[in-house]
Amino acid sequence: MERKTLDLWVGLFVVAGLAAVLVLAMKVGNLSTFNMSESYELKADFGNIGGLKARAPVKSAGVVVGRVTNISFDNASYRARVTMVVDKRYQFPKDTFAKILTAGLLGEQYIGLDPGGDEVNLKSGDNIAKTEPAMVLESLISKFMFDKAADGDAKK
Amino acid sequence: MPSENLVEIQELNFTYDVRPVLQGINMHFPRGKVVAIMGLSGCGKTTLLRLIGGQLKPSSGQVQVAGQTIHTLDREGLFRMRRRMGMLFQFGALYTDMSVFDNVAFQMREHTDLPESLIRDLVLLKLEAVGLRGAHNLMPTELSGGMARRVALARAIALDPMLMLYDEPFAGLDTISLGVIGNLIRHLNDALGATSIVVTHDVQESLKIVDYIYFMSEGRVIAEGTPDELRAADTGFVHQFVHGEIDGPMPFHYPGAGYAEDLALDVAHA
């Protein structure tokens, strides 16, 4: 085959391949929605993190604002210490509430931030004081049963 | 002496694993001559060519080409030496993914910085020498056996080698192609001022074109001489071989092990 035709085909092939990577990054992945380059770090201690994992999303009002970067166990307080990075564009007051929530019934766990009313915003390296631990499935089920029972009682 | 002989083989022994293939070979190939090495299949002719080309290392003894001992050369030196050798393989060994033209141009492109226009002229010249200039656009699969052999010949002489090695150039050719190749070998040798070593078992054709002949059997040289001397010999191996008699001093049956391996070898060449 002519070298020029060959070059053309291979060129098209490489461009198509790179385009596929780009599609995977932008359309399939989160590269377009969340940019880690401009971010600040927050910490939060939880009594129980359930199934939360590193790289889990941090959301506020349903919008992804950051990611969990590290989870460790604090030997002094016997609590889980979660480190997360949050996009610089989003600022939260000092008394923000951090909860571990579950997407859907069996979905993955993420951190939800409920902004409070404080004048001062959280800075990089700050600790979120107000936290709520993860709902563990067992307690979730017992709560559900209890509610059902209470419902039944009420109807009677 | 070294200036007179391009290739000198001294007390050469070669062993595959434990089986001796060549034993105590002494040969010399004077510059400008066409020398034939003859013998039955499996007697070690191809092995000998590979030793000359440096693809195998001797178990003992040595091969000298242009005053240099082949097996002591490093890779660089060996490659430099091989650029001045041309080898015609038994079945041509044309590069099947390239056209006839690109096959002949291969070495020029690999080893020289010649401009493409000059390469084109040179390639057509080489193809003209073997009478296949018109076939330069064909692919190797579109060639007959004789044509493929001629293209391979044109490819082997691409860089005007000083030493040409031919491995069974006549095998599997019809009588006309056979004569054509025979004449080409002789004429190219004389035109290039090269030295040629022709490995063959085609006695009649080689007697016509060569200056000197070595006969080998089971890894040894058993007779040597000019064509006239050999034709005159009326007894022994040479007579049997030259006149194509089945029975004679040259045993028809080899020892069992050798036979089996020979069969394996024939498959390998197919």
Next chain:
Amino acid sequence: MLERAITGIRGTGHRVVNGVWRLGYASRFFLAVLLHSSMSFRRFHLTIKEIYFSGVLSLIIILVSGLFVGMVLGLQGYETLQKYGSESALGTLVALSLVRELGPVLAALLFASRAGSAITAEIGLMKATEQISAMEMMAVDPIARVVAPRFWAGVISMPLLAAMFSATGVFGGYLIGVVLIGVDEGQFWSQMQAAVDFRQDVMNGVIKSCVFGVAITAIALFEGYDAPPTAEGVSHATTRTVVTSALAVLALDFILTAFMFRGL
């Protein structure tokens, strides 16, 4: 009886020694390929030609398979997810399975059987017809001229093919899930984007397919170069290429997955 046992043990020993010897031989071959790679880049058109043969010519099978695998994922995923009322997670399921596992692995298996076997057969035949010998006699190093360009072509093609496989697969899942079944389009994409992380998922998939590309082409080239110079030898070598590289891909996938996603 005792004799039988001894023969058996000797046979096993022989096989083990042979295997180890071959592995060492293969590593040396691989090293030689890496050391003689400069020509593949200096004369890049040699590599381009091989990218055409192993990459461009594998494109059809990769795209068609990717599309179908994605469509099957769409159907099966929907069937399962809708039982839990979470069919909006279909995009996540399709994309994560493709980007992390199925894309790299299936593309690699297809690549092994389409391009790997062709490489082995080609090199094996070149050796059987003495083309490799002829090249050596022309003072051209066949490792640098023939083997290395094919190696780098494979290493370049594989991740691109895997990415195209995953991308068409996601499109196939979209066709079935959104266009045919009617899952909400916005949820399909947004849930996918929320769950698929660029570095963690996409890049790890690309790294996987690079490793597979190295493994498959190295195996294919070695088998071809090492094949006995006969028709039978070449055909056996071709079969071995497909079997060995399939096993290598699956084993490597396990190891890589363990390292990447479990943080072992």
